[in-house]
Amino acid sequence: MTFTYRLALSAVLTTLVACGGSGGTSDPVTTTETATSGTDTGSSSTSGDTGSSTNGSTDSVFCDYNDTTLNTQPSLTYTSVSTWTCNESTRSLTANGIPDHEIGTFPNAANPNTITEQDVSASYTLTPTQTSTASELGGPRGTTGYVLNGVKIDAGTGGSCDDSGTACSLGDPSGSWSIEALGQSSFDFGTDDNNAHVQPGGAYHYHGMPEGFISKRGGNSSTMTLIGWAADGFPIYARYGYSVADDASSELKSMQGSYQFITEVSSNRPSVDTYPLGAFRQDWEYVEGSGDLDECNGRVGVTPEFPEGIYHYYATDTYPFFQRCVKGSL
Template sequence: MKPTFTGAAKWVREPGVALNGVKFEPETAEMVICDSGENFRVEAVQDLINLGLDFNNAHVQPTGEYHYHGISEALVEAFDSGEDLVHLGFAKDGFPIYYSKSGAFKPSFQIIDGIYSATDCTYSNPKTSMDVELENDEFDGTFVSDWEYVKGLGDLDECNGVYVNGGYVYMVTDSYPYVGRCLMGEFEEERHPAGPPPGQGGRGQRPPRGQGQNQRR
């Protein structure tokens, strides 16, 4: 079926699937909770928390399902035909997903200029718990809320998509958002108990900065 472009961005937990059958799921379910009332969703690519991604920027969910949070060099190599644009997969709306080896298409996101006022913050999961000191820290991209889309800042739209040779495509990029978190075409929307933005997350092979002790970004 030919995909239908609507131009209306809709959030999606799992935006697409690679040609090798592994899904893309860029966001995380990890939260930093603060007694001052703020909750911050942790980004996949960050230095605060080791969530156990491997060399493919991927890991296994508690369900046993392997998934990508960003670009996989092995995936690019597997489907590299010699052109700059490497076809990696398809999005849920039917449009193709590509990667530019030259970085020809730049995302349109930037870190917001701001300072956190949150206090008494904690990160925990079934294996560990640690205090996180955020007060007076500048936004640095650790959390979803650190980022904003600025139309025209780069080449790509808010879903990391662009028209190439007359057709709409999505790009996996080396910089944020790595994999788009929304789709511009028609697709069957997901039904989950919790609203957006959930997911699974982590960045690979970064040693924990500590467990059960204060952490500062």
């Protein structure tokens, strides 16, 4: 079934084409959306063609996704462009890295960087294979994934402190203690309400929950919301998952990461009186079973798009906020 619906919110045009799902709306834009090979459920949440999830195949979900949105902020006007397409084996992204939702003002007092268009290109397998080994990504190790709007996920930072805590830099990773962007109040990276900010090269990127995009997708506590793809080809969802991983009839709950504060603080760590626990990545340790997810913020379970089950990741309100590693073959 093919369906089209229009929401008149302003004179700005957004076009979204999704195979196997329907998108939400973005305030303040006028949105025209067309979904093909799907089922019109009358809902703005992800729905429709679930495809074959046997052996973790993701081949028929969002193989065609095209989003063009005019996005403005003070003194800047850009058009967000994001296109996902598939061939027989690969899901590919071409985008300009401009978000398709309202963002904060950049530069700002804590972030001196100006957002600019980027040359975004990525290709992920349509047949991901889960492994028992976690591969750490992010920063110079490679992007962990992209949100559907073409904005990259990069949960860590390039900031660090030395052991004394007197020499800290938000842009120098050479110190022993890696500074976190979220979940702490010791350092200010100038993130906006989308838990995102701009890197020195002009790239807007998410450190955590992409609230504006989730709202645009119609994400809420009554639905699982697919928001992106990880570098290993597995899907990424926002916040909510089934309370029983393999039971789609179970209640949805807010997923919790399985990281806890370290139990023994190193004597080399900068003073916790100055920098409370949570300021640094090294303050956290994975404790299996303490939350809902594994060390890469993922789990195996059923989703609306994959009713037979698949390994998938979550953006969470708790550390690590977004996956810092992937569990699929690269």
